[in-house]
Amino acid sequence: MATKVPPISKVFFLSLLLIIFTFLQPSLSEFCNALDKIALLDIKTQFKNPSILASWDPTTDCCYWTNVLCEQKDYRVYSLSFSYGDLAGPIPPQVGDLPFLQLLNFHKYPKITGSIPATIGKLGRLRFLEITWTGISGPIPDVFATLKSLEFIDFSYNSISGTIPASIGYLPSLGGLRLDRNNLVGPIPASFGEFKAADFYMYLSHNQLSGTIPASLSKLRLSYIDLSRNKLVGDPAPLFGWEKTTQLLDLSRNKFAFDLTNVRFPKRLVSLDLNHNKMTGSIPAEVTQLRLNLFNVSYNRLCGKIPYSGSLLKFGFYLVGRIEEIKDRESYRDGDPRNRED
Numbered sequence: 001m002a003t004k005v006p007p008i009s010k011v012f013f014l015s016l017l018l019i020i021f022t023f024l025q026p027s028l029s030e031f032c033n034a035l036d037k038i039a040l041l042d043i044k045t046q047f048k049n050p051s052i053l054a055s056w057d058p059t060t061d062c063c064y065w066t067n068v069l070c071e072q073k074d075y076r077v078y079s080l081s082f083s084y085g086d087l088a089g090p091i092p093p094q095v096g097d098l099p100f101l102q103l104l105n106f107h108k109y110p111k112i113t114g115s116i117p118a119t120i121g122k123l124g125r126l127r128f129l130e131i132t133w134t135g136i137s138g139p140i141p142d143v144f145a146t147l148k149s150l151e152f153i154d155f156s157y158n159s160i161s162g163t164i165p166a167s168i169g170y171l172p173s174l175g176g177l178r179l180d181r182n183n184l185v186g187p188i189p190a191s192f193g194e195f196k197a198a199d200f201y202m203y204l205s206h207n208q209l210s211g212t213i214p215a216s217l218s219k220l221r222l223s224y225i226d227l228s229r230n231k232l233v234g235d236p237a238p239l240f241g242w243e244k245t246t247q248l249l250d251l252s253r254n255k256f257a258f259d260l261t262n263v264r265f266p267k268r269l270v271s272l273d274l275n276h277n278k279m280t281g282s283i284p285a286e287v288t289q290l291r292l293n294l295f296n297v298s299y300n301r302l303c304g305k306i307p308y309s310g311s312l313l314k315f316g317f318y319l320v321g322r323i324e325e326i327k328d329r330e331s332y333r334d335g336d337p338r339n340r341e342d
């Protein structure tokens, strides 16, 4: 049985509640999580309070700040995205203190320098990680064992050095990887054969990667693969095969040495660039059955007749150019200085 509360006490309690509510009002009406706010203000301080972060005012709700997005249901910060502006210096390690982050993006900041902070390894919910066109250098931190939600990594157009961490290959949900235009060295990890996505795409061009194409890569279901402008050697056979789904294959400007004569290219291929390698043999007749928009086998060591029919007909002028080139190859062979330039 409830005890009877005299009316005067009811009024008193109501007033008390009202007073408490009035005092707590600023924080109650704020959606921003207090811990997220602390992390964001730390990031602002680390960047030395740049003008593009003027809206990051501690007295306002961080869910309304620029470059920040909060979840609808729990108001945790899930996206931190910067492109263009005046950010400079290293990426603050405090980006790792936003545990609900799904997207982290820095795009076009030549004055952002230093290396990628290892604290991103704390972002277990991260799905999209994009650091592109910045002055970032140093190695890729090997923190991917804890980043199981990653769907897309883009570190293109930076000055990243060192080798590619094998742990990237074991990301269960990764659908695309861009590490092109950096200073990466060493091999393509064999673990890259583990990517499960149906239309995986991989851009590793414009680095100094060396070694052969790992045999495990034959398991990949690729849509686009660009390995151009590296120092890769051997036979790229793991990337060939009529049943493969690859549409773009760019292996140009490497040191691949193999006989092209009996290669079977993926049947859906629309772009095939093999220029500047050390291929021998002749162009397989089967390429005329592909719906190619780009076909470039120049600067190799090919010989024999060009199968001048099917899709190759549309390359008329260029192919004539290439016939000349192939003849050049025949006559120069070892004396041609261009053989040494790649």
Ligand SMILES: *[C@@H]1O[C@H](CO)[C@@H](O)[C@H](O)[C@H]1NC(C)=O
Residues within 6 Å of the ligand: 275, 276, 295, 296, 297, 298, 299, 318
């Ligand atoms: C083929 O590649 C060579 C070498 O990079 C280039 O000079 C030529 O313009 C390319 N041709 C076509 C048709 O793409």
